[in-house]
Amino acid sequence: xxxxxxxxxxMTAFGEHFGLGLKDLVPMAxxxxxDSVEKGLDRADxxxxxxxxxxxxxxxxxxxxxxxxxxxxxxxxxxxxxxxxGNDAVRNATYAVGSGVVDVALVxxxxxxxxxxxxxxxxxxxxxxxxMAWDYPLGLVAPANFALxxxxxxxxxxxxxEHMAMVAVKNHRHAVSNxxxxxxxxxxxxxxxxxxxxxxxxGLYDCTPQSDGAAALLLVAEDVVDRxxxxxxxxxxxxxxxxxxxxxxxxxxxxxxPTVKAARAAYTMAGLGPDDIDVAEVHDCFTGVEMISYExxxxxxxxxxxxxxxxxxxxxxxAKPVNPxxxxxxxxxxxxxxxxxxxxxxxxxxxxxxxxxxxxxxNALAHNVGGPTAVSAVTVLSVDRG
Amino acid sequence: xxxxxxxxxxMTAFGEHFGLGLKDLVPMAxxxxxDSVEKGLDRADxxxxxxxxxxxxxxxxxxxxxxxxxxxxxxxxxxxxxxxxGNDAVRNATYAVGSGVVDVALVxxxxxxxxxxxxxxxxxxxxxxxxMAWDYPLGLVAPANFALxxxxxxxxxxxxxEHMAMVAVKNHRHAVSNxxxxxxxxxxxxxxxxxxxxxxxxGLYDCTPQSDGAAALLLVAEDVVDRxxxxxxxxxxxxxxxxxxxxxxxxxxxxxxPTVKAARAAYTMAGLGPDDIDVAEVHDCFTGVEMISYExxxxxxxxxxxxxxxxxxxxxxxAKPVNPxxxxxxxxxxxxxxxxxxxxxxxxxxxxxxxxxxxxxxNALAHNVGGPTAVSAVTVLSVDRG
Numbered sequence: 001x002x003x004x005x006x007x008x009x010x011m012t013a014f015g016e017h018f019g020l021g022l023k024d025l026v027p028m029a030x031x032x033x034x035d036s037v038e039k040g041l042d043r044a045d046x047x048x049x050x051x052x053x054x055x056x057x058x059x060x061x062x063x064x065x066x067x068x069x070x071x072x073x074x075x076x077x078x079x080x081x082x083x084x085x086g087n088d089a090v091r092n093a094t095y096a097v098g099s100g101v102v103d104v105a106l107v108x109x110x111x112x113x114x115x116x117x118x119x120x121x122x123x124x125x126x127x128x129x130x131x132m133a134w135d136y137p138l139g140l141v142a143p144a145n146f147a148l149x150x151x152x153x154x155x156x157x158x159x160x161x162e163h164m165a166m167v168a169v170k171n172h173r174h175a176v177s178n179x180x181x182x183x184x185x186x187x188x189x190x191x192x193x194x195x196x197x198x199x200x201x202x203g204l205y206d207c208t209p210q211s212d213g214a215a216a217l218l219l220v221a222e223d224v225v226d227r228x229x230x231x232x233x234x235x236x237x238x239x240x241x242x243x244x245x246x247x248x249x250x251x252x253x254x255x256x257x258p259t260v261k262a263a264r265a266a267y268t269m270a271g272l273g274p275d276d277i278d279v280a281e282v283h284d285c286f287t288g289v290e291m292i293s294y295e296x297x298x299x300x301x302x303x304x305x306x307x308x309x310x311x312x313x314x315x316x317x318x319a320k321p322v323n324p325x326x327x328x329x330x331x332x333x334x335x336x337x338x339x340x341x342x343x344x345x346x347x348x349x350x351x352x353x354x355x356x357x358x359x360x361x362x363n364a365l366a367h368n369v370g371g372p373t374a375v376s377a378v379t380v381l382s383v384d385r386g
Numbered sequence: 387x388x389x390x391x392x393x394x395x396x397m398t399a400f401g402e403h404f405g406l407g408l409k410d411l412v413p414m415a416x417x418x419x420x421d422s423v424e425k426g427l428d429r430a431d432x433x434x435x436x437x438x439x440x441x442x443x444x445x446x447x448x449x450x451x452x453x454x455x456x457x458x459x460x461x462x463x464x465x466x467x468x469x470x471x472g473n474d475a476v477r478n479a480t481y482a483v484g485s486g487v488v489d490v491a492l493v494x495x496x497x498x499x500x501x502x503x504x505x506x507x508x509x510x511x512x513x514x515x516x517x518m519a520w521d522y523p524l525g526l527v528a529p530a531n532f533a534l535x536x537x538x539x540x541x542x543x544x545x546x547x548e549h550m551a552m553v554a555v556k557n558h559r560h561a562v563s564n565x566x567x568x569x570x571x572x573x574x575x576x577x578x579x580x581x582x583x584x585x586x587x588x589g590l591y592d593c594t595p596q597s598d599g600a601a602a603l604l605l606v607a608e609d610v611v612d613r614x615x616x617x618x619x620x621x622x623x624x625x626x627x628x629x630x631x632x633x634x635x636x637x638x639x640x641x642x643x644p645t646v647k648a649a650r651a652a653y654t655m656a657g658l659g660p661d662d663i664d665v666a667e668v669h670d671c672f673t674g675v676e677m678i679s680y681e682x683x684x685x686x687x688x689x690x691x692x693x694x695x696x697x698x699x700x701x702x703x704x705a706k707p708v709n710p711x712x713x714x715x716x717x718x719x720x721x722x723x724x725x726x727x728x729x730x731x732x733x734x735x736x737x738x739x740x741x742x743x744x745x746x747x748x749n750a751l752a753h754n755v756g757g758p759t760a761v762s763a764v765t766v767l768s769v770d771r772g
Contacts, residue, residue, distance in 0.1 A: 001485045021519070048626075059518035062467050063631035063760040073647065075626030076761075077474055080464045081448050088463055092478055099387045099485035101655075132445035133407070240434075240461030245449035261459065269487075374449040375462075 014332030083370025086339020109340030150288030175326025211332030239265025274298030400718030469756025472725020473763030495726030536674030561712025597718030625651030660684030
């Protein structure tokens, strides 16, 4: 497969955009992406698009992208894979560019989940991402679903609710300097622990907010990269992993096998391992999920994530910063947009242009885990440095 | 891009499977596909899957495929593109195999739209495939939407409701010998014209039924094709095209620009033209749509489709048989499955094994047009013949 580079990246602010719909958010992200392309982008260069969108609140997703961006002469595929949608859209576009069929591909992720006029969205999202015959009727919406895992994880590991609170504090602190983040305020461990309980062991500050937003990337083939930039960010590895959907079939609640599989695929394709990763955006839909993911991604030994938190390893300034953007926890989580927005953050990190820069970052990893903890997507990005 | 072959194909019967859900239908199709692989298929060979599914009535689609087929160690991407979903899933899998990353890919299309216990599906389907702000609230569900086009088409062209009835008669006749078809009975032109009106100009027999069903294909790289068969069917071309979503923005109601774009892309990639196509499965969700599509695909001159119908050109036995399976009209239409099932039919046609064989067929075309007539996908398949 020929090499694939990211040469442009943009996103809207994440938040409660009560006055904006998908048809506003998508072109805003695409315009910011186009403006970020160093040598300029003629939109007529774009040959195909992949659109990660989950909740379909505004109707036919592929058509909304084509129509709202005036991209009517190119194919647009909607990719949907629960909360792993964004990085799976990146993966499918990477294959198309790598195959030689497409030289210049647009990847957009977007969702509108707050106050849509057209449809109730929370239940759409929940129903789409669960098993509808068993888990969902029993009440396994996302917080309850992840809570089962994290409750068991706290039982098995030395980690405590205090460690989860420390993850929330870290990600809130990271978000303060991010102009695109939804929750740009610091919190304390005491505040997090005292917050109202959502579902044990998750208090309010352990949970991501629900957000509206869009993000966009431009992926191009190595053959044409020089037309767009002298500083490409390479898509070194992509991976997607699945697991059983229903919780009675899961053999170990303290790990997410889809992440292990997706990371293995992405690391293998990249020729890199967890120790090579300088900065990561990790799916912290709930604080405990970030900790479990440290282990599944190979950043920490089994049941040892708490040490990274205690030692500040994953704070910006530490050895392996995680979620310098604020993460889902504080940047926000429009599900279709999240994975693409992680890559937007890492594109800026690898070019040394982030609001919360990790010095000298060369290799970066984006990670989603979603659905009923049954799917994960991982993308590894790198820059060549002299 | 390296060459990609179809080496296995299978599908369930299409129909009202009140006793079966997606978790039953998907593995049934995959098992029939596996049984069709001449030299056998070890399921552990499958490296990745693409799943075309529209209505999400049973919940998380990718996970349902992985879980119900026991394919937990491979990535599964859900592709959704309204009624063009099936052939777009084929397109995305083709890119992944063509890229060199995947040698053996599974493509499944499925939908469960009749009497799902979990959710109302007709409105899900309608809402997902329309613009929700304007067209849908004004009543533009699929029959009304296509009726606007075909009413204008009947006004502009010499075609009449009698020609539409002749298309219905042809496709019903074709379905009689197809054990997988939903409506296996012949009708007469008189019956079609006398049937109750659904939405002018569509009577009952101008409309596809709604169906449950699943279909599966195995796509492999040229490098490994010999392991599976000595008679590969090659994916010669894939194409996807879009158009504006809302009807007030369409410039000509008598043609579907997405089909023109998708066909151009697929023909170009294949190095073939419409005259090279020996047999086609064309998206006849309504009879008039089959006629408009003859023109958009290049089978007939502009406004000249009626002649192909009058002259029997598109009947089996004619020069360019269309919908030997019975088409959506009589075989049925589970939206996510339809495009994949078209390729199942054409795989059998190109191997000389169809229930309604077109003698000597070498090149075949599958076509979907969907959403608010805003998306089309086309696949061109070929066999090498001495």
